[in-house]
Amino acid sequence: MLSSAGLASLRTLARYAAAIGLWGMGWGARAALIGVLPPQGFPFLTFFPAVMLATYLFGIGPGLLCAALSVAAAYASFFPHRPDGFLALDSGDLIALVFFSSILVIDCLILHLLARSKQLAAQREKDLVEITNNSPDILTRFDRQYRHLFVSGAVVRLTGRPVSDFLGKSNLEMGMPPELCAQWHASLEAVFRTAKPLTLKFDYAGLTFATQLVPEFSDVDGSVKSVLGVTRDVSEVARHERALEANDRLKDELLATVAHELRNPIATMSSGLQVLEREPGLSSSAARSLAAMRRQTHQMTRLVGDLMDLTRIRARLLDISQTELELRQIIDAAVECCHESSMRSQSQIHLAWPDAPMWVMGDAGRLIQVFTNLLSNAIKFSPDGASVTVSGSTSGPLHTVVVSDHGAGIEADMLYTVFEPFVQAPAGRSRQTGLGIGLALVKTLVDVHGGKVWATSDGPGQGASFFVQLPVAPR
Structure with missing residues (x-):
């Protein structure tokens, strides 16, 4: 059995043999026209088709061989020879021989390029069909x-x-x-x-x-x-999405159950602390301990409340009232809510507020909750004695409130994820005491009010600014 190289050689020989056959047919056809055409006239007449067919069908090599044999045959058989001329041809016949030889070579090149382009186009089409079919x-x-x-x-x-x-x-x-x-x-x-x-x-x-x-x-x-x-x-992806959604629902149900079950023990501890604080003759150490317990109980109450609000919102069970509110009053209420923590850390809250009122439509309690969370975070993640600035402005149909601090800052890759539940930025990890749900609750509450919230920071240790945009109330 012949090897692949042997078969390729046989195919090559067959192509050249076929080209020689076409040349022979062209020579025979030209010889048959002797007497029909003028004497020694149109010497290349029948060789042109032979050369073009050989090139188109079998490639440029067989085509050039057919052209060379055609030139030789035309020269030997169909040109008049004179002993006194170059190659025994007079100048006119010599020019004709060179001209037609060049034309044959050019035809070979053009037909080769055309055939090659057709092959490449066919191969590209075949590759495209294979790619699309295998995809x-x-x-x-x-x-x-x-x-x-x-x-x-x-x-x-x-x-x-x-x-x-x-x-x-x-x-x-x-x-x-x-x-x-x-x-x-x-x-x-x-x-x-x-x-x-x-x-x-x-x-x-x-x-x-x-x-x-x-x-x-x-x-x-x-x-x-x-x-x-x-x-x-995407059946497999859809199956995983459904599984994730089911797990997400189970997580929300678990968090809601835990938050609900924690409310009663925390309420009992809070009541017990009130009783103990009214006891006469408390020592200074006992009073300090009770005060610390009161602060921690208040913190736990706030965390549980935020957690329950978050689960209600995710379950679409939270009712939001829509009344006309003045943002300065909302900010003042939030500052009052943060008074104890600001006094404890000796933080200063500065307001940079316009004289004109800033009216919005929304739920007063929920908006106070938004800005209380932002102020609490700013105070918590700032060093003792630092200042926190709350500024307001109006541009077109939007009011913008900015809460800025000079504290721990936020890494650039965390600016878009800090509003996700249970996400906490590494820069402020040493000061973190919560569950990472405060900012998630802020974003959700702002969203349901038709607004937007985002954060900016120059990096760790460079402080952060939180922007809240709310629609201007129609008046």
């Missing part, structure tokens, strides 16, 4: 009538139907359930209308799929001429 994603292209212009081979694995069944047909014509067709058609219509990508998620054949629909634009007028769809099986 687990289903690629589709739709026209404005929602008909399939292209479908990748992955659809065969899903439906068992050949690609040809889909081309020129809509999903409805393919027998897709009407409600799913309506979902697809509405999404396609939205992409054609808005010229913006869209994500579609749907269930089919017991699986969950996600499709990214991307507009494709016309080169003529820039309109959307078709829509490309990339459909992926």
Whole structure:
């Protein structure tokens, strides 16, 4: 049995032999035209087709061989020879021989490049087909009538139907359930209308799929001429998402239960502390101990309250009233709530507030809770004796309140995560005493008031500023 190298050599020899055969046919055809054509006229007439066929069919090597043999045959058989000329040819015939030889070589090169371009285009198309067919994603292209212009081979694995069944047909014509067709058609219509990508998620054949629909634009007028769809099986991802959601619900239920069960013991301890504080003749050490216990009990009460509020909000059970409020009064109430902690740390709270009132619509108790949490954090994460600034401003339809401190600061990569539940920035870890739910509660409460909250910081030890934006109340 021949090796692959031997077979390649045989194929090469066969191509050159075929080129010689074509040259022989051209020579024979030219010889047959003697007497029909003028004497020694059109010497290359029948060699041109032979050379072009040899190059196109068998490559540039066989084509150049056929051209060389054609030049030699034309020179030997179809040019008049004179002993006194160069190569026994007069100047006119010599120029014709050189000219036509050059034309044959140029034809060989052009046909070779054309054949090569065609091969490369065919190979690219083959590679593209292989890539799309081997991809687990289903690629589709739709026209404005929602008909399939292209479908990748992955659809065969899903439906068992050949690609040809889909081309020129809509999903409805393919027998897709009407409600799913309506979902697809509405999404396609939205992409054609808005010229913006869209994500579609749907269930089919017991699986969950996600499709990214991307507009494709016309080169003529820039309109959307078709829509490309990339459909992926996300059943496993959807299963994990459902499991995470179930675990998240269980976590919320656990936190709500723990918070609820802690309320009674904390209330009992608080009542007991009140009784002990009224006892006559307390020593100074006992009074200090009771005061510390009172502070810790108050802190525990606040943490449990925040935790219960957070679980209520996540369960959409928290009621938010909507009344017209003046932000300065909200800030004053929050400052009063933080009076004890500011006195204990000798912190100074400075207000930089405009003279004009800043009216908002919202729940007074919840907004006081927002700014109390922000002020408490600013005091807690600042060194003793530091100052905290609360400023207010109005721009267009929004009021902005900024709570700034000169304390522990926040790392740059934590600025967007500090508002997540149970997240605590490393920069202030030495001063952390809570559960990391205060800022999460702040964000949630601001969100339900139609506002936004974010933080800025130059880094650890550089302090932080928290911005709260709330819509201006219509008046």
